[in-house]
Amino acid sequence: MNYIDGTFVHANDGQTLENYNPATGKVVASIPRSQSADVAQAAAAAKKAQPAWNALSLKERAAWLDKIADALQEKHEAIAQAETMDTGKPISLSRRVDASRSVDNFRFFAEFGRLQKPMMFEMDDAVNHVHRNGLGVVGLITPWNLPLYLLSWKVAPALLMGNAIVAKPSELTPLTANILAETLDELQVPKGVFNLVHGLGPEVGQAILEDQRITGISFTGGTATGRIVAATAAPLFKKLSLELGGKNATIVLEDADMDQAVNGAVRAAFTNSGQVCLCGSRILVHASIASTFLAAFVAEVKSMTIGNPVESSSQIGTLISMDHLEKVESYIDLAVEEGGTILTGGTRAMTGAIGPNPDGAYLSPTVISGLSHLSRCATEEIFGPVVTVHTFETLEQATVMANATEYGLAGSIWTADLEKGQALATTIETGIVWINTWLHRDLRTPFGGVKNSGVGREGGQWSLEFFSETTNVCVMNPK
Ligand code: NAD
Numbered sequence: 001m002n003y004i005d006g007t008f009v010h011a012n013d014g015q016t017l018e019n020y021n022p023a024t025g026k027v028v029a030s031i032p033r034s035q036s037a038d039v040a041q042a043a044a045a046a047k048k049a050q051p052a053w054n055a056l057s058l059k060e061r062a063a064w065l066d067k068i069a070d071a072l073q074e075k076h077e078a079i080a081q082a083e084t085m086d087t088g089k090p091i092s093l094s095r096r097v098d099a100s101r102s103v104d105n106f107r108f109f110a111e112f113g114r115l116q117k118p119m120m121f122e123m124d125d126a127v128n129h130v131h132r133n134g135l136g137v138v139g140l141i142t143p144w145n146l147p148l149y150l151l152s153w154k155v156a157p158a159l160l161m162g163n164a165i166v167a168k169p170s171e172l173t174p175l176t177a178n179i180l181a182e183t184l185d186e187l188q189v190p191k192g193v194f195n196l197v198h199g200l201g202p203e204v205g206q207a208i209l210e211d212q213r214i215t216g217i218s219f220t221g222g223t224a225t226g227r228i229v230a231a232t233a234a235p236l237f238k239k240l241s242l243e244l245g246g247k248n249a250t251i252v253l254e255d256a257d258m259d260q261a262v263n264g265a266v267r268a269a270f271t272n273s274g275q276v277c278l279c280g281s282r283i284l285v286h287a288s289i290a291s292t293f294l295a296a297f298v299a300e301v302k303s304m305t306i307g308n309p310v311e312s313s314s315q316i317g318t319l320i321s322m323d324h325l326e327k328v329e330s331y332i333d334l335a336v337e338e339g340g341t342i343l344t345g346g347t348r349a350m351t352g353a354i355g356p357n358p359d360g361a362y363l364s365p366t367v368i369s370g371l372s373h374l375s376r377c378a379t380e381e382i383f384g385p386v387v388t389v390h391t392f393e394t395l396e397q398a399t400v401m402a403n404a405t406e407y408g409l410a411g412s413i414w415t416a417d418l419e420k421g422q423a424l425a426t427t428i429e430t431g432i433v434w435i436n437t438w439l440h441r442d443l444r445t446p447f448g449g450v451k452n453s454g455v456g457r458e459g460g461q462w463s464l465e466f467f468s469e470t471t472n473v474c475v476m477n478p479k
Contacts, residue, residue: 002032002198003181005045006191012037017171017199022088022318023309025359031174034199036207039166042195043213046137046164049192054134054162058113061160064189065110068156071183072103079148082175084309087144088318088361089272091310102148102176108443109156112460126476132468134162135216135239139208141168141201141229143221144320145275145383148176154218155180155194157463166195166214168204170221172320201225209233218466219243220277223381223407223452230455241456241466243277243448245381246409249402250280250438251424253395253415254288260436261414262296268412268438269387270304270365273319277453278410278432278439280387282378284401287391294369294389298343301365306349316349318361319384325361328384331377332366335388340371345385373401381407395420399427408451412438431457 001008010016011032019029032038053061072079079102080094089098119130140154151169158165169177181196197204205225208214209232219229220243233240250265268280285293309317319325325348332346345366348358365385371378373390392398402411410432415421418435425433431449434440441447444460456466 001178002034002038002042003178003185003194003196004038004042005195006185008181008185011035011199012041019086019172019174020321021085022321022361025322028085029175031171031198034197034204036203036210038197038199039204039207039211042166042197043137043211045192046166046195047213049190050134050136050162050164053159053164053190053193056162058116058160061162062110062113064187065106065113065156065160067187068183068189069103069106069110071187072106072180075179075183076100076103079176079179081310082179083147083173084317086147086173086175087272087320088309090314090317092312092314093272098146098149098176102152104443105149105152106156109160109463112444112464113160116464126474129473129475131471131473132161132464133471134158134164135467135469136163137166137214138163138216138218138467139166139168139211139214141205141208141217141219141221142170144170144172145272145277147173148180150220151177151180153458154220158218158467159193161464161467163216163467164193164195166197166208166211168197168199168208171198171200174198206232209238210236212236215239216467217241218458226454239466241458242454243458244409244452244454245383245407246277246279246449246453247282247379247381247405247407248278248280248410248412248430249428250283251398251402251411251413252283252285252289252293253413253417253420253424254286255416256289256414257416257436258289258292258296262293262300264412264414264436264438265297266300266304270301270316270385271439273316273363273365274385274387275320275383276439280412280438281382282373283387283389284373284392284398285389287393290389290391294343297389298367301367302344304365306362306364316365316385319363320361322359322361324384325363328363328382328386331380331382331384331386332368335368335371335375335377335386338371338375338377340368340375340377340388343367343369373404379405395424398424403429406452407449409449409453410434
């Protein structure tokens with residue numbers, strides 16, 4: 001159901017969409033296929049509710065975030081189960097990452113809000129006071145790979161800064177957004193402050209982009225969609241945050257701790273079946289250690305347990321859909337055409353505790369060598385369990401190879417020489433670099449990409465700045 005002005009409602013015209021479990025191919029829910037009329041109602045409700053919400057103090061809004069965090073914590077298992085049903089990711093991952101981080105996002109921004117100090121700039125003869133207010137109504141559009149994790153990453157700072165929200169989750173993964181709406185409803189968050197409108201991107205998403213009452217858009221999704229978002233929203237002078245695709249390099253230097261590097265590279269490549277924007281889908285390894293590294297890497301990949309996502313033992317579940325599976329497979333075919341060698345994987349893995357399931361979108365983790373670092377498979381975002389491996393001789397070559405894509409989101413460097421690693425990190429065109437780790441997050445730090453991976457940053461102060469507007473009041477000292 002949609003959640004508009006504090007009420008759960010169907011789409012105005014009654015249309016629906018079916019929502020599938022990618023592990024079984026079965027329909028698990030039906031959601032509204034909303035249109036611009038539904039978005040208009042949500043935007044009107046949000047516009048009406050926003051001034052009173054904005055009038056609360058930062059501390060009062062932070063207290064609301066704490067209440068939301070507590071309530072979501074109680075639903076931790078339900079959130080994890082829903083996320084696994086919707087995405088096909090292993091339940092252990094949904095518990096450890098999705099459900100936990102969704103709680104943490106609210107908890108973090110509550111605490112971070114309380115730490116904010118009034119901003120003042122003194123002059124010889126005057127004092128400037130910087131006031132921050134919410135932007136107004138913000139549109140939050142999110143993808144399917146980390147559904148509640150990414151939605152809550154936007155909802156928490158948006159609420160904290162005094163905004164009212166019109167949110168649109170991916171039509172492929174609507175379930176946990178509903179849990180969030182139910183939670184806010186149970187807590188009696190004022191009506192209209194949070195509105196949820198389900199449906200398709202070109203219908204609901206587009207209507208959010210175009211609605212004049214919505215003054216800020218925070219979008220996470222693919223680069224091609226990001227281009228449409230920017231083209232629609234920029235001429236309307238909406239404030240825009242774009243978190244887009246990635247093709248991240250895992251760079252293994254000759255002095256790396258081999259076990260640590262292999263383990264990190266496997267995690268970076270195959271977490272959530274490679275469907276994380278930060279996944280290290282290209283491995284650049286120093287030629288002198290390439291054969292040792294590759295042997296250990298392939299052995300570890302082969303040992304991963306592919307299975308029914310609801311089983312705690314499964315390390316690899318399914319892809320998001322059969323359509324996406326076919327797209328990823330087309331890249332594996334292309335890799336072979338481009339001259340690559342498949343070292344492991346490349347096949348549908350219809351296994352699991354429930355037995356073979358040809359309707360499940362299972363694909364075995366795939367490692368490909370022998371491709372040019374400029375090949376399409378090594379430069380385009382595949383967003384699946386596919387990694388290409390390339391070798392380099394010098395750090396300069398590693399830099400050139402790492403930078404040879406349109407993307408610039410993240411990367412990791414594995415080395416025993418931290419100074420060398422840090423120097424190399426500064427040459428990589430990307431928003432985030434990890435050294436001897438991957439996806440190790442401090443929520444205060446800037447998160448986002450350069451080049452075609454996005455515009456702007458999220459996290460800590462960056463989120464608060466995005467979701468607020470400042471007014472500087474300059475007060476002349478009395479004579
Ligand atoms: P997507 O771009 O297809 O969809 C993202 C959202 O945009 C969905 O809610 C979708 O319905 C909506 N949408 C689609 N067309 C729209 C339109 N015309 N107007 C407005 N909204 C529209 O992305 P996806 O397939 O859901 O997610 C995978 C992509 O997201 C990958 O490229 C991945 O790298 C990226 N991603 C980036 C980050 C990041 O932080 N940079 C995080 C997660 C995922």
